[in-house]
Structures are given as structure tokens and as C-alpha cells.
Amino acid sequence: MNKGHILFIMADFQRPTLCCCRKVLTVPSKSCESGRGMGHCHRVDIASASNFHSFKLRHFHLDLRLNFAIKEMTGWQVLELVPVQPGVQTLVLDTHPSLLIHSIDCKVPGTAGAPDTSLSLTYRVDPFTDYGSSLNISLPAAVIRPHRAFQITIRYTTTDGPAIWWLDAELTCGQTRPLVFTQGHSVCNRSFFPCFDTPAVKSTYSATVRVPEGVTVLMSASHSAYSKRDRVFQFSMEFPVPAYLVALVAGDLQPADIGPRSRVWAEPCVLTCAVSKLGGSVERWLGVAEGLFGPYVWGRYDIVFLPPSFPIVAMENPCLTFIISSILESHEFLLIDVIHEIAHGWFGNAVTNATWEEMWLSEGLATYAQRRITTEAYGEAFTCLETVFRLDALHRQMRLLGDNNPVSKLQVKFEPGVNPSSLMNFFLRAYIEQFKFSSVVAQDLLEFFLGFFPELKESCVSQREGLEFERWLNGSAIATFDLTSWSTFQTVLFLDRLLDRSPLSHEVMTRLSCCYSALLDGMNAEVQIRWLQIVVRNSFYPDLPQVRSFLHKHTSRMYTVPLYEDLCSGGDEVFCGGGVLSDPGPFTPQPCVGPSSRSCTRPVLYLPGAPPPCCPHPPQPPPPATPLHLEALALRDVNVSA
Structure with missing residues (x-):
């Protein structure tokens, strides 16, 4: 396939227009240190109250105790931050009215060999939107210096927030033990822990979770350990991830290996069915994806099946996909959804949209990748049938909700076509390698595309009639077609x-x-x-x-x-x-x-x-x-x- 055909593939990946509660504005800022994903360094996500552009978050640690009796998580969070702008005196984090702040401390390095001391910080919580609040923390000028790391500790308790779902035993599949899980997408994890709740910020994290006897805890982390004597689970994520991809589930969960790097977790009554449906398949799908888009960088790909009250079908939490157990009843839908979450390992998790306005950079590309994988694994007929099914559903939604509905504006961009091409494979591999573990905006993708095919940039192809990139990026409705050439x-x-x-x-x-x-x-x-x-x-x-x-x-x-x-x-x-x-x-x-x-x-x-x-x-x-x-x-x- 020639490079001209690639342009029409790129036309399928369009940008969602503005959601009613989210917006992106330009703000003055310096260029990114890494030089990667530079487009978003000049933007601020209005869905976030935080001043994330003033700090670099290196790492954070959670230490939590789960209380199923009163449905609370209590503990603290330690954030390691580096100021990147001079004169910053306030740290603003996203939080939620359901999250109760008890105290905030700052570690002050000792001088002349003296031990470090802890300084209590003043703070206030201000209203922000109906989905969150802003936590404003005053920082001591003597400690906060540009490009010098410091730590703050926030002690808090979670209550009934949108990110945390406490299920009584009768609401689980086995109906024997209670269960709790978190769902952070897209702006909910601010009720799980105070954070820069924007996909523009990525960091590593670790966690310590204390639970009652008989409870198993899983998190979206690359490493885990368990102390049976203390009933303490330890987790660490060695790769940087945005806040919304930090996930936790705790309950009566049992494991079963289904491949060399994959394991299924589920309640005992569900486990046998899950293994029979997925045994041997996940490794095959991972191999096909690696052949198309490069190495799978997350190490493990595990799956946990959750009760039917899980609010969405599946969630691509890195290293641990959350998926609803009721989908086990349909083999083909299970296949499609697991492959889609696998595709997010490259598009969405490794390279992430910097703002929710441009979520198509994750969902649209993941849908394209999913269909490339199913085409390789099951043939074109299978993929075409699934694509027509999804496209018909999209058109029904457009008829019901209208072109200008915020949901329609987002969904239109999630249903790209699929046109296999070795050139497109090379481009997407290079795109992943260039922006891996960073967040991007549409301009980053467009500039990298034209840089990968310099002859297209030199010929000003983006201005050619029928190939207007600006229209693709900013259009809101389903694309129109010229029918005069139809037979x-x-x-x-x-x-x-x-x-x-x-x-x-x-x-x-x-x-x-x-x-x-x-x-x-x-x-x-x-x-x-x-x-x-x-x-x-x-x-x-x-x-x-x-x-x-x-x-x-x-x-x-x-x-x-x-x-x-x-x-x-x-x-x-x-x-x-x-x-x-x-x-x-x-x-x-x-x-x-x-x-x-x-x-x-x-x-x-x-x-x-x-x-x-x-x-x-x-x-x-x-x-x-x-x-x-x-x-x-x-x-x-x-x-x-x-």
C-alpha cells in the first residue's frame, strides 16, 4: 500500500469535539524536558482543578487499610514532587467532597547533618465542579525551590465516592463475601486519593494495603507481594501511569494461570468458566499484537472478572484488566472486549491522550488496533461483521441523540475503519516508541505522521482537497461522502x-x-x-x-x-x-x-x-x-x- 492510502487510514482517527464539562485552554508554559508530547505542555485540562503544570510528580505511595464493615479506606499518601516553575507557593490537587482530609505534612531536610523534620502545612478545600473539589496546600518558601524534590504526606479517609464501589456479599457472584473495587476513568480517582487527576500527568506509584483475613487484594501494578502474617499486600508500578489507571479490587478472588504471562482472577464460582473461555487465547492475541505494534511493555497481562454491578464492560488498567463477569455468556463479545483491552496496552496506556477532549487518541487507535488483531487472528470476514455491527449501533445512537449531543461527539471518533498496511505498522511502531509512557495531543500525532512521511509534508498534503487534516481533527459529525462517483x-x-x-x-x-x-x-x-x-x-x-x-x-x-x-x-x-x-x-x-x-x-x-x-x-x-x-x-x- 502506498503512502497516499495511509492518508485515508489516518482520516478514520478523528478528534472528539468538546464535551460539555471539559475544555482545553492554552496557558503559558515552558517546553517539555523530554521533548516528547510537547503539544500538551502548553495546555491545561479544565477537567482538573490542579496546577499540574507547575510541578513534576516523580512518584507517589499509598498506605491504606480497608474496612468492609463501615465501607471506608483510611490511610495516607506520600507524594514526591519537583517544582518546575519559580515562585510557586501553592500546590493544588484534585479531590472530592467524599474524601476527608485529616492532615498534611511536609518533610523538611535537616541541615548540617541534623535529621529531617516534619512540618504541618495549612490547606483548604474549595468547590470545583459537581465531580470534584480542589485541595489547596500552602507550601513553605524555605523548602520549595525550583527543580529540588520534596515530599508531602496527606492523611485521609475515603467515604462514599464515585471511584469506590463497596458491594455487600449478596451483590457478588458467589454471595459469600463482600467485595470492593475502584473505577477511576475518567475523572473519578480524585475520590480515591488526592492527585493530579488529568491524563497529562504520569508517574510511578507503590501501595501498601491492609485487609481482613480471607481477602485478596489486586492492583494495576507490575509487581506484588503478600505477607500472610500481617495480612498486608505490597504493590509497585515501575512504569509511569496517569491517575485514572490506578485501580484496586479486594474480595474473595482466586487465580488460575492461562498463559506464560497471563492469569485469570475471579470468585471461585466464576473461575472455571473464565479459564475455559480464555485458556490459551490471551497469549495468542498478545503475540499477534506484538507482531503488529511492537513489544508488550507491561510485563504481565492479567484479567480479573468482577460482579455484574461493574459499571462498564471492561477497563484497561495496566497489567490487570477489569472486566464484567456477565460477558462470559457471550464468547464473541468476550473475545472482542479482551482484545480491545489488550490493544490499550499500546494505545491508551503506553501512549495516552493528554486531555479528555482528545480521548480518541486512546480509544480510536485502540479500536483500530483491535480490528487489526482480529483480522490477523480470525480473518477479514469476522472483523467486517463486528465493524458493521458497531457502526450500525453508532448510527442508531446518532439518530436517537443527535449529532450535537456530547456523547455522540465522542463516540463518532471511536469507530475507525481498518485497512491493513505494512507502512501503517511501521508508523504505529515508531509512534509508540517515540511517545511511550508519555501523553500526547492530536498535534503531536499529526506532526509525527508528517515527519514519518516527509514527502507528504513537503507536498502540503494536509491542505489538499478531501484530505484536510483540520477538518478531520475538528469535525463533530459522521463524515460526509461524495456520492457522485457511485455506480x-x-x-x-x-x-x-x-x-x-x-x-x-x-x-x-x-x-x-x-x-x-x-x-x-x-x-x-x-x-x-x-x-x-x-x-x-x-x-x-x-x-x-x-x-x-x-x-x-x-x-x-x-x-x-x-x-x-x-x-x-x-x-x-x-x-x-x-x-x-x-x-x-x-x-x-x-x-x-x-x-x-x-x-x-x-x-x-x-x-x-x-x-x-x-x-x-x-x-x-x-x-x-x-x-x-x-x-x-x-x-x-x-x-x-x-
Whole structure:
């Protein structure tokens, strides 16, 4: 495939327009130290109250105790920060009204060999939005110096926040023990721990979790350990991740290996089914993905199956995918969703959208990668069927919610096509390697794309008609297509689909009329008959006179019978509207209609329940005719070659 074809693949990855509660503004800032993902260094995520652009978060540690009886997590968090701007006197973190702050301390390095001391800091919590608050911490000037690391410790208790789901035993699959899990996507983890709750910030983390006996704890971490004597679980994530990908689950969970680097976790009553459905498959899918997009960098790929109350189908937490157990009932949906979460190991987790405005950089590319994997593993037919299913669902949503609904604006960009190409493989591998463990904006992807194909940049391809990158990045609705180059078969198939989906809205009919009715005389009869059937079935009165003109001109039964049937079944208004059949003796076919057509149309016109004539004179009884018993005729049954 040549580089020109790659442009059309890139057209599938469009940027979602502004969500109603999220926005991106430009702010003055210095360039990124790494030189990677520089586009987002000049932006601030309005979904976050934090001043994350003033600090670099190196690492944070959580120390928590889980209390199932009162449904609380209590403990502390230690953040290691480095100021990157001079004169910063306040640290602002995202938090939530459900998260109760007890105290905040700062470690002060000792001088002349003296031990470090702890300094209590003042803070206040201010309202931010209905999904969070801002935690404003005053920093001591003597300690805070640019590019010098410092630590603060926040002691807190979680209550009933949106990120933490406490399930009583009866709500679990086994109904024997309670369970708790967290779901941070997209702005919920601020109720789990104070943080820079924006995908623009990534850091490593570690955690210590204390639980009652018989409870197993899992986290989205690369390493874990357990002290049975102390009932303490230790976790560490050696790769930088954004706050929303920090996840925890604790309950009656049992493991089973399903591959050399994969394990299934589930309640005992679910485990056997999960192993039977996924055993041997996950490693195969990981291998296919690595062949396409490069090495899997996260080490392990484990899966934990959660009760049906899990709020979404699956979540791509690194090293540990969360997935709803009810999906085990459908093998194909399970397959698709697990492969999609595997794809997030490259697109979304390794390279992350810097703002939620551009979530398509994770979801759209992951969907593309998912379909590349299924094509390699199961063939094009499987992928095409799944793609059509998802696309139909997208169109249904657009019809229900409208183009301008915030949900629609996001979903449109998640359904890219799939066009296998070795050049695209090379580009995506290089893209992952360049931006691995960083966050990017659309401009980063576009600039890297044009840098990877310099001849395209030199030819100003982004400004070429039909390839306008700006329109792809900023458009909100489903892309429009130029139909003038369609063959007759394509147009006929399109109109047949519209016939099947009639009735259509008046707005849709008006727009279609501008396309078809104005140019009807120049179209062939196969296109005309289908459009006029759509007109009749939708009672679109402005174009009904064209039906009469068509019947005067075309007398073959393959054209007249379908239209007369639709006119009769449409009721009085359609039958008589627009002067279609308002001549005297409207039930009598025109003299130019041949005997064969008259014998076919007469029984149709006199079917029981047919509307009365539109003329002021009562109709004459029809002349005797040989009875002709017609079954319901469909257009596809009639419009066949003679």
C-alpha cells in the first residue's frame, strides 16, 4: 500500500469535539524536558482543578487499610514532587467532597547533618465542579525551590465516592463475601486519593494495603507481594501511569494461570468458566499484537472478572484488566472486549491522550488496533461483521441523540475503519516508541505522521482537497461522502436500504429530495423507481407529483406494480395527494399501458381496503376481469431483468 492510502487510514482517527464539562485552554508554559508530547505542555485540562503544570510528580505511595464493615479506606499518601516553575507557593490537587482530609505534612531536610523534620502545612478545600473539589496546600518558601524534590504526606479517609464501589456479599457472584473495587476513568480517582487527576500527568506509584483475613487484594501494578502474617499486600508500578489507571479490587478472588504471562482472577464460582473461555487465547492475541505494534511493555497481562454491578464492560488498567463477569455468556463479545483491552496496552496506556477532549487518541487507535488483531487472528470476514455491527449501533445512537449531543461527539471518533498496511505498522511502531509512557495531543500525532512521511509534508498534503487534516481533527459529525462517483449498483443498494428503514424523518426526506428530486429526470429508471417508492412510503407530498409523471412515462409492470401497491397501502392522503391520481377515472391505467400491465395493476387498485377515488364522481365498477391473486410484492421481487 502506498503512502497516499495511509492518508485515508489516518482520516478514520478523528478528534472528539468538546464535551460539555471539559475544555482545553492554552496557558503559558515552558517546553517539555523530554521533548516528547510537547503539544500538551502548553495546555491545561479544565477537567482538573490542579496546577499540574507547575510541578513534576516523580512518584507517589499509598498506605491504606480497608474496612468492609463501615465501607471506608483510611490511610495516607506520600507524594514526591519537583517544582518546575519559580515562585510557586501553592500546590493544588484534585479531590472530592467524599474524601476527608485529616492532615498534611511536609518533610523538611535537616541541615548540617541534623535529621529531617516534619512540618504541618495549612490547606483548604474549595468547590470545583459537581465531580470534584480542589485541595489547596500552602507550601513553605524555605523548602520549595525550583527543580529540588520534596515530599508531602496527606492523611485521609475515603467515604462514599464515585471511584469506590463497596458491594455487600449478596451483590457478588458467589454471595459469600463482600467485595470492593475502584473505577477511576475518567475523572473519578480524585475520590480515591488526592492527585493530579488529568491524563497529562504520569508517574510511578507503590501501595501498601491492609485487609481482613480471607481477602485478596489486586492492583494495576507490575509487581506484588503478600505477607500472610500481617495480612498486608505490597504493590509497585515501575512504569509511569496517569491517575485514572490506578485501580484496586479486594474480595474473595482466586487465580488460575492461562498463559506464560497471563492469569485469570475471579470468585471461585466464576473461575472455571473464565479459564475455559480464555485458556490459551490471551497469549495468542498478545503475540499477534506484538507482531503488529511492537513489544508488550507491561510485563504481565492479567484479567480479573468482577460482579455484574461493574459499571462498564471492561477497563484497561495496566497489567490487570477489569472486566464484567456477565460477558462470559457471550464468547464473541468476550473475545472482542479482551482484545480491545489488550490493544490499550499500546494505545491508551503506553501512549495516552493528554486531555479528555482528545480521548480518541486512546480509544480510536485502540479500536483500530483491535480490528487489526482480529483480522490477523480470525480473518477479514469476522472483523467486517463486528465493524458493521458497531457502526450500525453508532448510527442508531446518532439518530436517537443527535449529532450535537456530547456523547455522540465522542463516540463518532471511536469507530475507525481498518485497512491493513505494512507502512501503517511501521508508523504505529515508531509512534509508540517515540511517545511511550508519555501523553500526547492530536498535534503531536499529526506532526509525527508528517515527519514519518516527509514527502507528504513537503507536498502540503494536509491542505489538499478531501484530505484536510483540520477538518478531520475538528469535525463533530459522521463524515460526509461524495456520492457522485457511485455506480448505479451502489446508489440502488443505498436506496434499497432507505426503503427498508422507512419511514424516515421529514428532515431527512427534505435533504434527500434536494439530492434526488432535483436531478430525477437525469437518473435511470432503477434509481427513479426506488426514490419514488421512498417518496410514497414516507408521504412526502412535495415530490408526489413526480410519481404521476413517472407512471405516465414508464408503463412496464416492473415499475408500475410497486408504485401502485405503495400508493394503495399509503391511505387516502397518499393515494390522492399532490394530484397523483386526480384525473377522472383514476383507477383506470393510462391507455398507453399495455394489457399485461393493466391486468397486474387492476387487482392492486381494487384490493380490499383500497382508498376511494379522488374525483367528485363515483367510480364505475370495474369491468369483469380474470381474477389474479397477487401476493405482497417487494421491489426486489419485481425489479428483475426480463
